[in-house]
Amino acid sequence: MIGLDVGSCAAKKVWLEGDKLLYKIAETRKWRELLDGTGEEEVVSTGYFRNTVPHLKSITEITAAIYGARHIYPEVEVIVDIGGQDTKVIDSRTNTFNINDKCGAGTGAFLEFVAGYLGLSLGELSSLHFKAEKPATINNTCGVFALSEIISQLVGGSSVENVVAGMHLAFARRIAPMIPEAEKVVLIGGAAKNKGMVASLEDILGKKLLVPEEPQIVNALGALRYWMGRWEKR
Numbered sequence: 017m018i019g020l021d022v023g024s025c026a027a028k029k030v031w032l033e034g035d036k037l038l039y040k041i042a043e044t045r046k047w048r049e050l051l052d053g054t055g056e057e058e059v060v061s062t063g064y065f066r067n068t069v070p071h072l073k074s075i076t077e078i079t080a081a082i083y084g085a086r087h088i089y090p091e092v093e094v095i096v097d098i099g100g101q102d103t104k105v106i107d108s109r110t111n112t113f114n115i116n117d118k119c120g121a122g123t124g125a126f127l128e129f130v131a132g133y134l135g136l137s138l139g140e141l142s143s144l145h146f147k148a149e150k151p152a153t154i155n156n157t158c159g160v161f162a163l164s165e166i167i168s169q170l171v172g173g174s175s176v177e178n179v180v181a182g183m184h185l186a187f188a189r190r191i192a193p194m195i196p197e198a199e200k201v202v203l204i205g206g207a208a209k210n211k212g213m214v215a216s217l218e219d220i221l222g223k224k225l226l227v228p229e230e231p232q233i234v235n236a237l238g239a240l241r242y243w244m245g246r247w248e249k250r
Contacts, residue, residue, distance in 0.1 A: 017058050019240030021080065021233070022047050022065040025100030025124060026206060030236040039233045060239040064101065075242055077235055082108050083245070084238025085202045088228050093198035096191065096225075097235070098207035100124040105194040114194050124207040126162070130183050133163060134176060138210060144180045145212025152182030162186065181212065188216035195221065202226045204234040 018031040027047035030039045040050055047069060051059070056070030062080035077097065081104065085092045095106040103123055106113040116123070131141050152169040154162060162183065169179050195201065201223070207213060208231035218225055228234055 017060060017240060017243055018054060019080075019236040019238065019243070020047070020050065020059050020061045020069060020071070021063040021077075021236035021239060022061065022069050023063040023099055023235075024065075025128075026232065027063075028233045028236040030233050030240050032240070037237070039230065039236065041232060060243040062235050062239040064099075073243060075239055077104065078106055078113055079242060080235040080238035081106055081204060082111075082238065083241040084234035084236070085204060085228075087237060087241050088234070089200065089202050089226050091200050092202045092226070093200040094196060094202070096195060096201060096203045096205075098124055098191070098203070098205040100128075100206070103191055103194070103205075105191075105196075107196055107198075109198075116191070116194060124205065126187060127207055127210060127213065130162070130166065130180075133166070134180070136176075136180075141180055141184075142210045142212045144177045145184055145215065148175070148177040148181035150178055151185050152178045154179070154182040154186040181216075184210075184213045184216040185220070187213055188220045191217060192220045199223075200226060202228070204228065204231045206232045208232075 018029055021028040022044060025044060027042050027044050027050055029050040042050055057072050059071040061069050061071035061074045062077055066074040081095050081097050085095045093109055097104040101123055103116045104113055131138050152174045154165045166179055203225045208227050214225060214227060
């Protein structure tokens with residue numbers, strides 16, 4: 017069996033070979049390449065397009081996130097899943113969740129938008145963050161208004177490093193109010209690879225966050241773990 021997470025920006029495949037966990041990541045439009053001859057009877061899917069791809073069973077991103085995060089961090093209390101089109105905050109203690117899906121604010125799409133305007137990769141955003149001397153003041157994470165602020169800051173003489181750090185802080189301020197008080201908060205999704213954004217969120221929350229080694233595959237892992245749990249109960 018494989019866990020297949022087909023999100024709005026990327027597709028992720030997770031499977032086991034013996035006791036070894038393996039994975040592959042591709043652009044969403046290239047999800048077929050991840051199946052590589054795998055039949056639908058071997059696929060447990062999740063993600064935005066979970067019901068579009070061939071599958072034996074599909075589960076929601078909420079369920080997948082809980083199973084995947086608990087596999088890595090059994091003590092997890094809250095999961096923050098920053099996806100391309102929305103951000104979900106899941107309280108595994110109460111099985112409740114909050115979702116930000118009204119616009120690109122507080123999502124991976126916002127980070128990609130800013131990176132694209134500045135001519136940077138997402139990885140470069142992270143490295144530039146830690147070179148900032150004083151984060152620029154950016155109050156909006158709406159793409160249109162944030163871009164206007166970014167341009168104003170750059171024209172006014174702010175360095176790219178300071179603008180990037182200011183953007184990360186604006187992003188973190190957008191997400192932080194969604195997160196309930198907890199000691200064990202796990203951050204997942206592709207945006208969690210951005211260490212500058214993670215550092216900003218930690219500063220706002222005043223606590224250390226738990227970030228898996230590969231945060232982008234956690235939901236695919238959760239889909240696989242969900243199926244394995246059902247099989248083990250038989």
